Amino acid sequence: MKNKLVLIDGNSIAYRAFFALPLLNNDKGVYTNAVLGFTTMLLKIIENESPTHMLVAFDAGKTTFRHNTYTEYKGGRQKTPSELSEQFPVIREVLDAFKIKRYEIKNYEADDIIGTVSQVASKEDWDVKIFSGDKDLLQLVSDQVHVALTRKGITDIDTYDPAFLNEKYGLTPDQIIDMKALMGDNSDNIPGVPGVGEKTALKLLKQFGTVEAVYESLDDVSGKKLKEKLEENHDKAMMSKELVTIYKETPLDLEIKDLAYSGYNVEPVSAIFKELGFKQLLTRIGGESNEVEEIDELKFDTLEEIEEHHLVSPSALIVEVMEENYHNAEIQGFSLVNEKGNFYIPTELAMSSESFKTFLEDSSKKKWVFDAKRAVVALGWKGIALKGITFDLVIASYLLNPSESTHDLSAISRREGFSIVSSDEAVYGKGAKRKLPEELELSDHLVRKSYAVYQLKETLEEQLRNNKQFELFQDLEMPLTLVLGEMETKGVSVDTRYLEKMGEELNKKLSTIEARIFELAEAEFNINSPKQLGEVLFDKLQLPVVKKTKTGYSTSADVLEKLESKHEVIPEILLYRQLGKLNSTYIEGLLKVIYSDTGKIHTRFNQALTQTGRLSSTDPNLQNIPIRLEEGRRIRRAFIPSSEKWVMFAADYSQIELRVLAHIAQDENLSEAFQNGEDIHTKTGMNVFGVSKGDVTSDMRRHAKAVNFGIVYGISDYGLSQSIGISRKEAGEFIDRYLESFPGVKRYMEDVVTQAKEDGFVSTLLQRRRYLPEINSRNFNQRSFAERTAMNTPIQGTAADIIKLAMVQMDTRLKEDNLKTRMLLQVHDELIFEAPEEEIETLKRIVPEVMEAAIKLDVPLKVDYEYGSTWYDAK
Missing domain, CATH: 1.20.1060.10 (Taq DNA Polymerase; Chain T, domain 4)
Known part of the structure; x- marks a missing residue:
């Protein structure tokens, strides 16, 4: 079989991919759009070309031997966006996973490497195909060397052989050099002959053949102005020809046999795809099937009558709602798995059975479920109060794997090493094709779901205990999911x-x-x-x-x-x-x-989404109602109590993240300000600017406020300069003075990064974890992002945990005191209630009491509250 060599212009294809796809990043904050585009094209090349040999060539640096000829070579280029430059090391890691040879050499460009290797391969009678977005490479076209050029993005490609090149331009491959010499190239800052574009260059070459021949026959050139331009720029044209000519004698320390390619192993490629979040590519290479125990057949009974021995404790219970929005939705069926067996219960039977309803509402009958809130709300709309839930697989998986974007049952079971259940998408279809399958397939799917929950419960609980996260799971997240279920069902x-x-x-x-x-x-x-x-x-x-x-x-x-x-x-x-x-x-x-x-x-609260532990909401997103404009704030007037003579009551934590920072960092100055009830931004202004309280101007306080909150979010000098409109140097000096004023904060920031590098994760006060695999990365940008995340996650995450604790404790207190008040919404650091007017005095006392005592910190938590006829008036 004839050898086939594929050569890829790494920089060119990565650049094209970056601008072809929107800016994407994975759940760790690493930009991935160039990597995704590059890898997608790489897979397509492997599949379509079946190469026996492969090489990806990269530019080695900013200067090459061409700069000796022309110091301004490539001088007009804009700096590569940092969002792209930080992806090149990742692209190299992808190539290593694919076992594809990559190469770069100082003082030479990728084009020179490709030109040299393609010449060697064609001499040995190999077929060569080059992939690039750079027309310069068309000079390498021959009967054996074909060049695939991207026209638009990375999917629209023209493949040039000598015949197509002639059809397209009417030129031979060598004449591509002459064309570029005449017209120049703005992207590489090659001057050419000013005023000569592609059209004129082609006309001259069709008449004279080469640049040299043009100048030898200058008198025959038509057009006085063109003749003058050519005459005046002879040296530029000849230098340009030298610059655009690909050097085919590049000193390489590799031989063509070193480029042999026999394909990739799925395991290392799957690993990097999982890390990057390339789910579709992972499916494409069949990467999800590795090391997963498949369970093909599962026996179960379809119940025609529900008897007491079916309803034992504990049972893994599935309440199936096919729609993403489970509010007031149809229930497709139920399944139970327990020590007595595996059971499918048709919806009609389940909803008409008093014994089953009693079982669902019996708090003494333990239920292990997948997505407790979904089940609670779906049944709540049917008038059934689901109780007795002691384990929720979604919440457990989320705490153990906060960086994972998928917590469906299929993904969780595969992560734990066995496959019992297909994804919902595989069973129900996607988008417009989504539909309910035949009952036999549906019943099998639901029972497999219950079986997966039943099998995985002990495993995940053990992992939570090993991580010291079981209390977080049992005492906070599990009660919270039921509170959120009630809030969703009540609505606003x-x-x-x-x-x-x-x-x-x-x-x-x-x-x-x-x-x-x-x-x-x-x-x-x-x-x-x-x-x-x-x-x-x-x-x-x-x-x-x-x-x-x-x-x-x-x-x-x-x-x-x-x-x-x-x-x-x-x-x-x-x-x-x-x-x-x-x-x-x-x-x-x-x-x-x-x-x-x-x-x-009836908004839906997302409890298992953010890596910091923050709640978010969808359908609609009530946390993002813009309040900078008065018109935006006025939208809150539409949110009203559900009963007459009731009012809206809103309570929010004051500067909770800075108070958490004071506690975690053990900074004396910061702690003292909160303990004395001082205005923290004025205090910061005094410390940073070295002035007395009365001399802190409004601008000083504004700058101090920006850095106070910026520190919480790992702000950089650039970020601070943009937010308050000062120079980057001034912002850097401002941050330095801040850290000198609050040495405990500086020490915390250093210590937390050091600890994260040892552990690979950071934790909140309640042991919520965020894993940071990039904290030890050789890539500066990835490492810097991970370091900033290490600094701010314990603060933001602890603040999120505190308001969640407050919600659980407020729910308990309202019920213990037999109050009619209802908790409706959580928005950032704020809780919103509706209450009868006669309970307002009680709320003014107990809401701050409960929220401020949610957790014991070294500095006091402070809660402000307002109330009125609408949510707007409660602010």
């Missing part, structure tokens, strides 16, 4: 008419702003079209161009904010966008999710 009442009226007002305001924009721009156009907006701002109004994209001018928010002082139309456009988003996302969006039968919004 909404004044529909108020929202509709606000929408009408916003539409009128948007029309007024639109007219103002047209007047200021002296043109009518689609404001929501980036293309049309860009043409008006940068072509018509001649505003300075801040950033360009592949499709034209960038009109993103950050670009417009930089232009805000340049023209009075810009603030109007920014306001138009803000109000437009408010209207579409929050006014119209909220109206769509009000349940007609309750008149309420």
Whole structure:
């Protein structure tokens, strides 16, 4: 069989992949879009080309031998985005996992390596295929060497052989060098002959053949101006030809036989795909099947009658709801697995059986479930109060694997080394094709789910105990999931008419702003079209161009904010966008999710999502209602009590993360400020600027506030400079002075990173973990991100744990005191209740009491509260 060599221009393909895909990062915060695009193309090449030999060539550095000829070579290039540069080491790791040879050599470019190797291979009568996005490589085309050039992104490819090259340009491969010499190359800062583009270069070469022949026959060149340009730039043209010529004698310390490729092993490739979060690619290579025990057949009984001996304790219970949104949804079926056997219970039988309902509501009958909140809410809508849940597989998996993005039963069981259950997607289908299967398939699927829960319970509990996380699981997250289930079922009442009226007002305001924009721009156009907006701002109004994209001018928010002082139309456009988003996302969006039968919004709280332990919410996301604009704050007026003569009561922690930092860091100055009830931002301003309390200006306090909260989130000098509008140097000095003023904080930041490098994770006060595999990475960017995460996760995570504790304890207290008050929402550090007016005095006493005592810190927790007829008035 004839040898086939595939050569890949690593830098070119990575660059193309980076700009072809949106900026992506995995759950560890590592950017992956270039890696994903590169790897996808790599797999396609392996599958389609079946190479016997492979090599990926990279540029070794910024300077090459060509700089000796022309110091400005590649001088006009913009600096590679850090988001791309930090992905090159990861791409190299992917190639190593694939066992594909990679190579770079000082003073030479990837093109030179490819040119040298392709020449050697073609002399030995091998077939060679080169993949790149650089037209310079077309000079290597021959009968044996074909060049695959990306046209758009990384999927649209033209493959050049001599015939196609001639058809496309009317040139031979050698003439590609001459074409580039004449027209130059802006991307490499190759001058060529100014004023000569591709069209003129092709015309000259078709007439004369080479650059040298053009100059030998200069009198025959038509056009006085062109002749003058050529004459004046002879030296540039000849130098350009030298620069664009690929060097085919590169001194390589490898031989062509070293490039042999016999394929990849699935195991190491799967490992890196899992680390990067490439789920689709993992499935594509069959990587999920490794070291997993498959259980093909599982016997079970489909019950026609429910008897007492079926309902023993403990039982693994599945309450199946196919829809993602389980509120008021149909239940597809039930399954039980216990010491008596494996049972499928059809929905009709289950819902009509008094003994089964009694079992579900019996708190003494222990149930082990998958996603307790989902089951509680689904049954709650049917009037059944599910009790007795002592184990939730989702919560256990989340605590043990917080960086995993998937906690479905199939993924959890495979992570634990055996396969008993297929994914829901495999059984029900996806998107428009999603449907309920035949009962035999459905019953088998549900019983397998219960069986998986039954088998995995002890294993995961043991892991939690080994991690010292069982108390976190049992005393916080398990009770919390039931509290959240109750909150979701209760929902929060909404004044529909108020929202509709606000929408009408916003539409009128948007029309007024639109007219103002047209007047200021002296043109009518689609404001929501980036293309049309860009043409008006940068072509018509001649505003300075801040950033360009592949499709034209960038009109993103950050670009417009930089232009805000340049023209009075810009603030109007920014306001138009803000109000437009408010209207579409929050006014119209909220109206769509009000349940007609309750008149309420029933948001879903995500308990097993964020790595810090923070709760989030969906359908709708009530944590993201923008409150910077008054119009945004007014949306909260739509949230009202569900009964007459009731009020909304809101309580939130004051500066909880800074108080947690004071406790964890054991910083005397920070702790003293909180213990004395001082304004922490004024105190920071005094320490950092070396002034007395009365001399702290509003600007000083604003800067101090930014660094106080910035430290919690691992802010950099660049980040601080952007947030408060000072130079990077000033921001760096400001952070240094802060750390000098609070030495305990500085010591904590150093110590927590050192400990994380030893342990591979950081923990909150309640032992919630966040794993940081990149903390010891050789890659600076990955390591820096992990170090910042190590500093801020214990603070943010502990703050999240505290408000969760407060929710569990508040729920208990409300029930113990037989209060009618209901806890409705949790938003960041705030709890929102609805309560009868007569219970307000009690709430003013017990809510701060419970929330401030949720956990014992060395500094006091402080809770502020407000109440009123709407959520807005409770702020």
